[in-house]
Amino acid sequence: MDFDDTPEEAEFRLEVRSWLAEQASAYSLKSFDDLSFEQQLSLGREFQARKAERGYAKITWTQELGGMGGTPMQAVIYEQEEEKYNFPTVFFAISLGMPIPVMRRFATEAQQQRYLKPALRGEEVWCQLFSEPSAGSDLGGIRLKAVRDGDDWVLNGQKIWTSYAHISDFGIIVTRTDPTVAKHKGMTFFFVDMKSPGIEVRQIKQAAGGGEFCEVFFSDVRVPDGNRLGEINAGWSVAIATLMEERFAVTDAAGGGAQLEDTMHFLRRELGEGDGGLDDPCVREKIADWYIAESGINNFYARLLTGLSQGQLPGPEAALSKIVIARKLQAQSADIMDFCGPAGAIYPDFQVSRANDYRIAWLEAAGYRIAGGTDEILKNTIAERVLGLPGDIRVDKDIPFEELK
Amino acid sequence: MNFDFSDDQKSLQDETHRFLRDRCDLSVARIVLDDQKQAYSESVWQEMVELGWAGIAIPEQYGGIGLGYLELCVMAEEMGRFLAPVPFSSTLYLFCEALLNGASETLKQEILPPVATGKLVGTMAFAEGFGFPGRDRIGVRFEGGKLYGDKWPVADAMIADAAVVLAVNEDNKPCLCFLDLDQEPVHRRQLESVDPSRGQGGLEFFGAEAESLTAFEGGSDNSGWQLFQRVLNSAAVLFAFEQIGGADACLAAATEFARERYAFGRPVGSFQAIKHKLADVYVGNQLARSNAYYGAWALATGAEELPLAASVARVSAIQAYEYAASENVQVHGGMGFTWEADCHLYLRRSRSLALLIGSSGLWKKQVTRELERKFV
Ligand SMILES: Cc1cc2nc3c(=O)[nH]c(=O)nc-3n(C[C@H](O)[C@H](O)[C@H](O)COP(=O)(O)OP(=O)(O)OC[C@H]3O[C@@H](n4cnc5c(N)ncnc54)[C@H](O)[C@@H]3O)c2cc1C
Numbered sequence: 001m002d003f004d005d006t007p008e009e010a011e012f013r014l015e016v017r018s019w020l021a022e023q024a025s026a027y028s029l030k031s032f033d034d035l036s037f038e039q040q041l042s043l044g045r046e047f048q049a050r051k052a053e054r055g056y057a058k059i060t061w062t063q064e065l066g067g068m069g070g071t072p073m074q075a076v077i078y079e080q081e082e083e084k085y086n087f088p089t090v091f092f093a094i095s096l097g098m099p100i101p102v103m104r105r106f107a108t109e110a111q112q113q114r115y116l117k118p119a120l121r122g123e124e125v126w127c128q129l130f131s132e133p134s135a136g137s138d139l140g141g142i143r144l145k146a147v148r149d150g151d152d153w154v155l156n157g158q159k160i161w162t163s164y165a166h167i168s169d170f171g172i173i174v175t176r177t178d179p180t181v182a183k184h185k186g187m188t189f190f191f192v193d194m195k196s197p198g199i200e201v202r203q204i205k206q207a208a209g210g211g212e213f214c215e216v217f218f219s220d221v222r223v224p225d226g227n228r229l230g231e232i233n234a235g236w237s238v239a240i241a242t243l244m245e246e247r248f249a250v251t252d253a254a255g256g257g258a259q260l261e262d263t264m265h266f267l268r269r270e271l272g273e274g275d276g277g278l279d280d281p282c283v284r285e286k287i288a289d290w291y292i293a294e295s296g297i298n299n300f301y302a303r304l305l306t307g308l309s310q311g312q313l314p315g316p317e318a319a320l321s322k323i324v325i326a327r328k329l330q331a332q333s334a335d336i337m338d339f340c341g342p343a344g345a346i347y348p349d350f351q352v353s354r355a356n357d358y359r360i361a362w363l364e365a366a367g368y369r370i371a372g373g374t375d376e377i378l379k380n381t382i383a384e385r386v387l388g389l390p391g392d393i394r395v396d397k398d399i400p401f402e403e404l405k
Numbered sequence: 406m407n408f409d410f411s412d413d414q415k416s417l418q419d420e421t422h423r424f425l426r427d428r429c430d431l432s433v434a435r436i437v438l439d440d441q442k443q444a445y446s447e448s449v450w451q452e453m454v455e456l457g458w459a460g461i462a463i464p465e466q467y468g469g470i471g472l473g474y475l476e477l478c479v480m481a482e483e484m485g486r487f488l489a490p491v492p493f494s495s496t497l498y499l500f501c502e503a504l505l506n507g508a509s510e511t512l513k514q515e516i517l518p519p520v521a522t523g524k525l526v527g528t529m530a531f532a533e534g535f536g537f538p539g540r541d542r543i544g545v546r547f548e549g550g551k552l553y554g555d556k557w558p559v560a561d562a563m564i565a566d567a568a569v570v571l572a573v574n575e576d577n578k579p580c581l582c583f584l585d586l587d588q589e590p591v592h593r594r595q596l597e598s599v600d601p602s603r604g605q606g607g608l609e610f611f612g613a614e615a616e617s618l619t620a621f622e623g624g625s626d627n628s629g630w631q632l633f634q635r636v637l638n639s640a641a642v643l644f645a646f647e648q649i650g651g652a653d654a655c656l657a658a659a660t661e662f663a664r665e666r667y668a669f670g671r672p673v674g675s676f677q678a679i680k681h682k683l684a685d686v687y688v689g690n691q692l693a694r695s696n697a698y699y700g701a702w703a704l705a706t707g708a709e710e711l712p713l714a715a716s717v718a719r720v721s722a723i724q725a726y727e728y729a730a731s732e733n734v735q736v737h738g739g740m741g742f743t744w745e746a747d748c749h750l751y752l753r754r755s756r757s758l759a760l761l762i763g764s765s766g767l768w769k770k771q772v773t774r775e776l777e778r779k780f781v
Contacts, residue, residue: 001407001698001702002407002706003406003408004406004407005406009406260780264776264781265780268781278781284770285769285773288716288769288770289769291776292692292696292717292769292772295717296691296693296696296721297692298695299695299696300691300692302406302698302699303408303409306406306408306409323688324688379677379681379684379685380677380680380684382684382688383674383680383683384680386684386687387683387687388664389660389664389672389675390664390671390672390675392675
């Protein structure tokens with residue numbers, strides 16, 4: 001039993017490390033607060049282009065496709081190393097996480113030639129147009145209509161919560177093409193040019209203050225039939241394939257919140273030792289709780305990675321990490337605010353870097369528990385697909401979509 | 406990255422599992438539970454001894470099989486799964502650990518071979534009634550080669566032939582002492598506990614002959630206390646494996662019941678309140694397992710992180726097992742609260758293991774102390 005890399009893995013890690021260290025001075029900033037959104041994005045694009053040049057943007061893809069022909073383990077090693085810095089990669093996470101792998105799987109040869117590499121280089125950004133006002137967890141409930149007209153389809157309706165739609169060049173989208181059949185049988189999958197006439201994108205201000213997700217309105221948007229991914233009315237299976245793509249990301253067990261080491265230094269600095277400070281038993285117990293959860297996730301990853309390095313892909317059990325990380329982030333951030341007393345609510349000050357700001361993390365965690373599958377949906381996944389408990393009763397399964405409430 | 410047990414270790418686990426399934430299913434724990442006079446299952450212990458299990462982690466030079474901690478971990482998991490009512494943990498995780506780490510060569514030569522052949526059952530006595538012994542809260546004294554005072558509760562006190570005892574010496578320093586329990590100045594008494602399938606008792610010493618273990622870390626001033634901590638850390642990891650074995654058994658039992666029991670025209674396992682509860686149990690078990698592996702790694706490699714890894718493994722395992730055991734009762738409904746159903750056996754064991762070598766609050770303190778050492 002060990003945590004060691006194989007010699008090949010170690011060699012790759014060194015290579016990645018030295019490359020990242022070279023990039024850090026130009027692209028990894030302690031804080032991006034001083035840059036405008038446009039500046040951050042263009043810095044991100046520059047870094048992404050360099051990454052793609054090395055094949056690091058899609059490590060497991062062949063060189064022809066823009067990758068480096070690496071193993072899933074190498075992809076994880078790269079992520080582990082990149083995560084130690086603060087590179088502006090967030091704009092491309094969804095783009096390369098789901099839409100682009102789906103294009104790779106379902107688009108024609110010529111389309112792949114055209115679209116994959118610009119996305120890997122960050123020149124073009126893709127979004128995922130799935131959720132609608134009346135369909136989130138229940139993706140099968142989408143209504144946005146696509147009607148055939150000659151060689152085109154005409155799209156009408158609305159998508160919502162689409163992350164980064166406002167900076168996206170293209171999007172993948174699930175539409176309703178046959179409302180006369182059961183909900184999962186009448187959907188078709190396309191990719192759309194976000195610059196098409198009739199598309200209107202409005203940013204939605206989020207609870208935490210950011211505007212990274214949008215609502216997207218479609219009015220008579222024409223999409224060529226050539227943009228269809230999969231068969232007509234077989235969009236559900238493409239959508240499922242997309243959700244499965246959710247690559248196995250070894251996300252930071254701190255969930256983007258404060259690192260424990262920094263937090264302990266912060267507490268000592270601001271609260272001292274003694275009662276109410278780092279020697280307070282209440283404080284100490286919470287620190288232990290956070291670490292136990294964090295260590296549980298890190299060691300869980302170590303077990304999954306052991307399988308991965310032997311060629312086994314993780315199964316549905318991997319869903320547990322987001323449940324644990326998001327809840328822990330929320331609880332830990334609130335605990336830190338508690339320790340700070342009334343000042344815990346005061347925002348912002350400049351005693352902590354933005355990356356370590358528990359007040360921001362506390363709010364963001366609320367969204368993290370919803371995005372990409374809610375806690376409840378993930379628990380269903382574990383109960384049904386890991387433990388083999390019965391599925392929920394579905395009252396709408398066999399009813400034509402147009403007759404549903 | 407190879408954060409898993411080897412194929413050999415896994416087949417040892419399978420072998421242990423098959424033996425326990427065939428020879429030591431829960432009916433054995435139940436016999437001990439029902440009969441106040443039985444402190445353990447003597448026949449199953451004898452069979453284990455014949456298989457060499459008593460000496461599994463004792464080096465060959467002392468007559469054992471000489472396997473390592475990782476092997477002990479996978480066996481512990483199965484012992485926990487089947488609630489084996491045998492002095493495996495007292496003898497191997499506590500008594501042998503103390504001797505292997507702290508006894509003189511002569512003492513090891515003398516004591517370990519009979520342990521390996523099952524002629525000697527051992528235990529460790531540290532608690533003294535309410536509370537957990539701190540460095541300044543040890544009442545039992547070791548003076549002029551003799552022990553005075555009272556220890557309780559002590560696991561397997563009624564059946565152990567020898568013990569390692571936490572005491573203070575003439576210089577008021579904590580020390581661990583070895584003694585033979587079959588001597589007149591040792592009085593034993595049986596104690597009733599919430600988990601009667603693992604016997605506990607009290608040991609009172611009226612000038613019992615004993616020998617201090619001084620070979621740990623060159624006999625420095627602190628060495629007795631450090632040796633005790635070292636034994637607790639090893640035991641925390643090994644018990645964590647018993648706990649995850651038990652927690653897994655609870656989840657399996659609850660899941661199976663939930664699939665088969667019908668209410669309102671559907672399996673109770675189709676209600677989300679039950680599905681989500683069992684998903685939560687699964688998550689807790691996986692975190693505990695992952696942290697237990699971390700402890701196993703630290704123990705097996707002699708890593709300096711052992712105190713951190715052991716404390717994390719212990720707290721995680723306590724939480725997972727207690728949650729799994731109590732929700733297993735809940736999922737079973739009224740049936741879960743009967744003497745006849747096995748749910749309460751796990752419930753009892755989960756509680757007694759949560760207490761035996763110090764409860765979660767104590768170990769959480771260690772987590773934070775170790776983090777402070779690491780970070781601040
Ligand atoms: C930050 C953020 C970014 C997002 N980015 C995108 C994006 O880029 N593209 C995109 O398409 N979508 C995106 N989403 C949308 C996200 O996928 C949905 O919000 C999510 O799937 C939940 O759907 P909903 O909002 O419709 O809530 P609902 O599905 O209406 O859920 C409401 C509540 O009911 C519970 N619930 C629903 N069904 C069940 C069930 N079967 N059992 C038990 N409980 C249930 C849910 O858990 C939740 O608590 C994003 C969301 C967030 C917060």
